[in-house]
Amino acid sequence: MSLSKKILAAAATLPLIAALAGCAGSSSDAEKGTADNPVKLGVVGASDPYWEIYKKAAADEGISVDIVDFTEYPQPNPALTEGEIDLNQFQHIVYLAQYNEASGEDLVPVGATAIYPLALYSTKYTSVKDIKKGDTVAIPNDESNLSRALLVLQSAGLVKLKDGGSSLSTVDDVDTDKSTVKVTTLEASLTPTSLPDVAAAIINNDFVADAGLTFDDAIAQDDPSDPNALPYVNIFAARAEDKDNETFKKLVSIYQDTKTVTDAVQENSGGTAVFVKTPVTDLQSSLDTVEADIKAKG
Structure with a gap:
């Protein structure tokens, strides 16, 4: 489903689904990404087949991932802010900018996935x-x-x-x-x-x-090479303190570079996904620009 259809809900902070309480960040002292302390990745639509393929690809690289499903787009960002999950992957930069500006938070992009053209x-x-x-x-x-x-x-x-x-x-x-x-x-x-x-x-x-x-x-x-399309790149997002987390960077690479994953994502998108590997510095710059524009428009 296209994110842009529901982006006006981005600033909302609806209550998290009750089931999320059981998915709170692990208190384990084990290293993040191990079986005892898996990376909790929040998504909207965990039933999409490619997530199981992605989990297996991550496991093959020695990283344990739990996919945490949300029923509404406004839920994963507050969950990430509160530490209930470690990453999320469901939104583009404009959506994240609206959330940050409405909530006063500072979630950041840690990797690109794809543009779904309009x-x-x-x-x-x-x-x-x-x-x-x-x-x-x-x-x-x-x-x-x-x-x-x-x-x-x-x-x-x-x-x-x-x-x-x-x-x-x-x-x-x-x-x-x-x-x-x-x-x-x-x-x-x-x-x-x-x-x-x-x-x-x-x-x-x-x-x-x-x-x-x-x-x-x-x-x-949309032309993915047009600078005006950059704010619509879908991203992995993390808390600001985790922007340099090496495990999270590896998870981005697994998504971008594993053919079984990208093939499954493409099939799920009906052939519309345009995969990108936009540098994180460019993603952050775009986020900063959109947030500044939102502030300027009041």
Whole structure:
């Protein structure tokens, strides 16, 4: 499931599931990552098959991992903050920035995983180049999807954003005189149904199949090499004091470099995952920038 669909919940700190009480950090004196003191990795969707494959890959490298499942996206970050888990892997940088700024915490990225592209679809055109000046394009109206959608349209050459755009851009930031299309905003689940009435629409990954489309039907999407896509890289996150933990770094490498793991993640994503190995320094720089932008916008 795409994280951006629920990112507006990022600042919330819902109560942790009751079962988490039994998953609190071990009091064992054993070295972290051993069978007596496994690394507790929080995720949303532990039933995804690739997590068992990942656990085995980690075990093959001598690291014991417990996958701790959460039912809601707002839960893993507070659990990490409170020490109930050691790492989490479920969010991109924008999501983490919103959590840090709302909570006053300082969780940090310790490794990259993948970008799950947000894409533009059309039932009228087979290429972005065919879209005419003055045509209307629909985008989701929730904060994270909206900003990201505008960046996709800018990358495709359909709009021009003032000051180059950012992960907090709004429709007010569109330079209409320099843009090709008009932009209309809709609730995310409605952008697919708007296709008969607009030239194209940005559709969240969660709704592509429901719209009778496949990911191959996209006529434009995030470019992972575009600096504007960096805030949407999914990450492993840790507490700031653990940013240099060697065991955690190894777990990131296992995710990035183990073919059975990446193959399983790709299959689970429907072929949409774009794996990246963005340096942690770049991830942190992006996080700092997004947090600064959030502060500036108040």
